[in-house]
Amino acid sequence: MGNNSAIPAFDRNPTAQILQTAEESFLIDCGEGTQMQMTRYKIRRSKISRIFISHLHGDHYYGLIGLLTSMGLLGRTQEIHLHAPAALQEILYLQLNVADTKLPYQIHFHPIKAEGIIVDDKKISVECFSTKHRIECWGFIFREKKNPRKLNAERASFHEIPASFYDKLQQGHDYVNKQGITIANDAVTTAASKPKSYAFCADTIYDETLAAKVKEVDLLYHEATYLKDLHERAAARFHSTSVQAASIAKMGGVKKLIIGHFSSKYETLEAFLPEACEVFENTDLALEGVCYKI
């Protein structure tokens, strides 16, 4: 919903992304205006179960208090989980308190303390890792867990396997019937789809250690605030260039790269992609309103 860096410009907004799974949505960063962008792109707020904030520069969280307030005004009762640097909690509650606002839903605030797994749900895990930026900053890797094998219900029925055993079949077990005959698992199921992974690299200076952290993910988002000629400015401001983002993607052996967080100095973005693709071909620009399938 936002692909720009610090100052909103040229109709580009500060960072905000929705990662959508079959069951729920995760909001990653929430710059000013994110709630308007959600309306614009018809994103269902009720589906958002967790919010992840990478760091406390304004272009990554100034829209959060407005979104949380509006969710309350819209009658949300479903709890929400918020993963962010610890200091955000005081900021949010101070703002809610001065407005005498009591939200009709619960916020579970999870301060990020160290690298490692921060969410371990049934179907997905989220790992955070630190990036090198001016202040405390976290990247996130979202990994699907091992998917169940696909059941061929017709064949299972033919072999008279009871439905109560279907879960086991999907986990890969063979079935032994009353006559003691073994029905091999792959006679009634087919292979599960491979679990997918997405790494959100937050704001960062060029840092080759990131390549190992995001190793072989299906999709990597890496910031590219500047074009390659401004690598000195990028380093001075703890940001990266198009070519540096692509180098991390290449070293990490990821499947696909998306670059974003473009500086407001660029009125158009056309120069970014050729520079990045020269190093890592399977690169796309992060464009607002576009859905990237993993």
Add this chain to the structure above:
Amino acid sequence: MGNNSAIPAFDRNPTAQILQTAEESFLIDCGEGTQMQMTRYKIRRSKISRIFISHLHGDHYYGLIGLLTSMGLLGRTQEIHLHAPAALQEILYLQLNVADTKLPYQIHFHPIKAEGIIVDDKKISVECFSTKHRIECWGFIFREKKNPRKLNAERASFHEIPASFYDKLQQGHDYVNKQGITIANDAVTTAASKPKSYAFCADTIYDETLAAKVKEVDLLYHEATYLKDLHERAAARFHSTSVQAASIAKMGGVKKLIIGHFSSKYETLEAFLPEACEVFENTDLALEGVCYKI
């Protein structure tokens, strides 16, 4: 820049207005997205010398921290005056501190403590008054000071009045020349234009005491969150209706009324104006991007 109430909806934004004088601009309230609206409507941020925040409900100030941060990133060095409820100061500095941001310009924070004159400049004064809302809330009246009389330079020169006396002429003094002859002031000047006034009534329940406070201003902005049939809901939420806003305008004998702060329940605004005009004819809708001349 914003004519909507709490939740942004139907491309309408939360409250924000620019009051422009010949020399400077005042920003009145600053809902989320105000900095984007400023870009959209080509409002020069460098002209803004003072910001007035009526109260600390999010739809009136969530955009302020982003605007102040961006002003810094854009290299502003000119100081700015901020008039607001006291608690805003802690919120702003907490956010600047966690981001390790040092603004390159000075913010003079003036906590609003009581009704009365809060700005007394050479050409303009600003008076604040309390309104009845769920939390501490302030309205503002901006008054031009007495304008200087208009000098007819040709006639002043004909009477051989030295340029050093022109200021006095504009203040209304007669001139006595070396021969002891008096040149009457109105021989060389014409009457000043009448000082103008604008009252911003903030969020308020219907409150007839407001009529005296905004008496005879040239332009009154009064909130009209709901249409007249929802007067009970308006009262319960400390807001006003179209008809109530018009009644205050009529009672106060103001010249013109603008209504805004429309509820997100209304997809279109067409029903507001006929209701208000029935009580007070010289009424306009507050529409985003429109400039109202006082």
